[in-house]
Amino acid sequence: MSTNNHYDVIVIGTGAGGGTLIHRLAQTGKQILVLERGPFLPREKDNWNTKVVFNSDRYHNQEIWYDKDGNELHPGMSYFVGGNTKLYGAALFRLREKDFEKYSHRDGISPEWPLKYQDFERYYIQAEKLYQVHGQSGEDPTEPFRSEEYPYPAVTHEPRLQEIHEALQAQGLHPYHTPVGIRLNEAERYLSECIRCNTCDGFPCLVQAKSDAEVTGIRPVMRQNNVTLLTEAKVLLLHTSPSGKEVTEVEVEVQGEIRTFSGDIVAIACGAINSSVLLLKSANDKHPDGLANSSGLVGRNFMKHVLGSIIGVSKKPNPTAFQKTMSINDFYWGEEGYDYPLGQIQTLGKVSKEALEGNAEAYAPLTPEQVATHSIDWWLTVEDLPDPNNRVRVDGDKIILEYTENNSESYDRLQTRWIEILKAIECGQEILPNCSYFVKGGKTYFTGKLPLDGVGHQVGTCRFGEDPKTSVLDLNCRTHDLDNLYIVDGSFFCSSGAVNPTLTIIANALRVADHLIQRIK
Template sequence: MSLDLLQKDWDAVIIGTGMGGGTLGRVLAEGGLKVLFIEKGPTGHRSERQALHSDIFTPDARALRGFWPTPLRAKIDGRDSEFFAPLGAGIGGSSAFYAATLERPERHDMDDHPHAQWPVSYDEMAPWYDKAEALFHVCGAADPLSSETQADLKTPPALDASDAALMEEMKTCGLHPYRLHSAIQYVAGCHDCLGKKCPKTCKMDGRSAGVEPALATGNAGLLTNAEVTSLETRDREISAIHIRYDGTIHRLAAKRVILAAGALGSAHLMLASDPKGLANSSGLVGRNLMFHLNEMFALWPKAKISGSEASKTISLRDLYHQTGQRFGTIQSMGIGAGYGEILHYLRLMLSRSPLRKLPLSNDLARIPAAFAVKMLGNAKVFVGLLEDYGYPENRVTYDPENSDHLHIEYTIAPELKSRRKAFRKAIRQAFRRHRKLFLSMQPELNFGHPCGTLRFGGDPKTSVLDRTCKTHDLDNLWVVDSSFMPSSFGVNPSLTIAANALRVGDHLLKEART
């Protein structure tokens, strides 16, 4: 049956099944187009509850679980490192493992950004944010600091006693916390899907809100365990997609080709397809790579309430855009200050530090983890997402001799280090009445939030994509993952990816009907 999919004619072939690819595929299939999803990873078992682990090292074992099979090879501040980034490779892509946080950016993020120009305005994007929030059943509460028309969000479940007390304490201190916007539905018999595959449908992601509804229309097909190795061009079009499937390279033609393999994967494929980079007249394919900087800190509630569980329920934007400084959102992380969580994050930090070469470094992390548990006690873990800016020297690269690995080069800019210092100072001041402890020592890049590597814009000299996310250089190639973003905002990128995919999908359907 899978080989039959390669023999059919498709109106659109979508490479990747995450937030962008899954959402766009649903729009096109429900609009009557014939859509083929191509996914590098496996179908997996629908009932599995699998967390994304960095301590499984065998490529086959990782691939079987829907993890990206090979480590990311990174040169960060001139130092080479290799580690497993939090990337998925299965139906739903990385979104199958995400924490389901779907927050909107602010108007100044698009309309008045000093370091990035968006070819669409906040008002143009607003109705697509509305549609994405409805499609993903987003629950939460209005941000009291926002002057924008608030979305019609679903009512979130009641706070536990500890989080309720913490929110009241924040308000007493003059802060403005609100219920974080989340795509978790809390279906009976299912719980704790943060950072895990959801065995039911309580978490809406690229799989449950995208691929599965698309397949249900009868207009979509799905090819898994299939790797797109390159794209062939002729006369300003993608003329063939080269796919490694079942040990053989196949060629597939399509009217429309849509890249949705993630900001690292899509840029990697375009660099692999042409020595100069596919659709690269601007020279910007793979460049302007952005992440967020994570500022993790423990916060102790003043109220002594025992027995409460860690939950991802609180967000605040008091420090988002302060005195001309662009910082970002502060959110509860949905993890406790327990031994397992602390050990996990210590090992992640070790894997990206020179100490990773020490014998038994993973085991040595157990000692500070045990000490931290006693010290942190009933603390809640929060994270500040510090906005990153795009710089051409921060980029995805391609090594033909190691083509099965993703490669990046990234230098933490002096201004980012300066803003990080100011952000930490602002956090200390905002929570001065609470006991707190920063858990991030050195700058900590959020490798789950890559974006910007194929930015869109109105000028072909300064962007790879046009305002519809079609490449300037090729007439049948679009990109709908986080690659298109010219700025990273101070919020999680998932809602913006989904909203943009809906916008592009509407454009493609209108184009197909003319």
């Protein structure tokens, strides 16, 4: 091992949490070491190649994890500077005020958070400014309080989506513009970095117009003298002092060489799964069950949302390119006759025939091209309840996700309800005569549920709280058991809500950064 190198702060991971934390801490002038297990994602034509992006591991890791029954999982994780945000859809929602409170679901209780919405609101504002979020307040009846308007205007619907927007309003619903973090200037397109293409949601952005953690957080500070970025640097273990009260060394494999570093502060931001894996693998005599695990909760209460898609095919073509502009929260807290929350609906990035060709038989007698050119594509998000039996576990080098889905009834009800509404607006406008397409009586709605491999919304494995017996982190996301160890990703969530977690991860990273700035002064 090489001689130790000491830093004021070591940050492990450069995704939504780590990238944001680094951006804020860089202003302090303190010496910061950034460790990222992956390289920079290459800018190449394949960034926009649907077959490469969706049918290969070019932009996902090739790890194999395992489920509770020993079956192989191929996780949809991206190990690059910027983490999973390199391929995310850039939908940046706030949790609702009630998401921070205790309330009942069909399958159990969503617990109260130790901090409330008002504790995060000013950081939501900062996060929206930093990640250039485009949105419009006042459209969504479930929208939480805002102290400021969105920093950028909402991304407009293309004509076909505007028709759907108006048809939904005619049904008494409240569609609103999805808040998205993109570098778009619709007023002066020639100045816009974003070109409103159809290769955004799920793709790397070749023109770097998506507000991911690399473009927004890392690149603006990576050349500062006080910031040292090491890529292809996989952290293997955290070593502690003899007392076990602090992390003294970070053991890293850097491009095949084992090196160690030390820091006054160590912040883990590897994502809720890999942060837990690192803590569990770093077990020692003082921490026999893994670092920061005196509560026994490290890795437990893993949540990933109950997620799925609806591809709705209509007779009228849908030439929309940038489709991810509409969301509906009318069923977020339930509906008449059902007192439990259902979830959120939003448009997906537009599907293409290339994306569907790998499973062409599922759409027969329609062809992938017929489906893609006439479909409107939707994404459903239902809250995943915390369950201590849903956990991340390690067995040697094996990563195991022990997970049983909950709230399935709520998901099925939301899916059925949404298809009924789509049929009503389609048939009502005679876009779909007799609710059929090219083939009379043919299937026009294709549904799919995201399997366990899809872990893009991972949260909850090291929840925060005031009691060390019932939480892993304190309110500043410092581990209860080690004085200089923090976790700054989605691990701290107490519940998952029913919207994408990324903006809350970003806002919390800014909140923790303010605490650390005061500490390292």
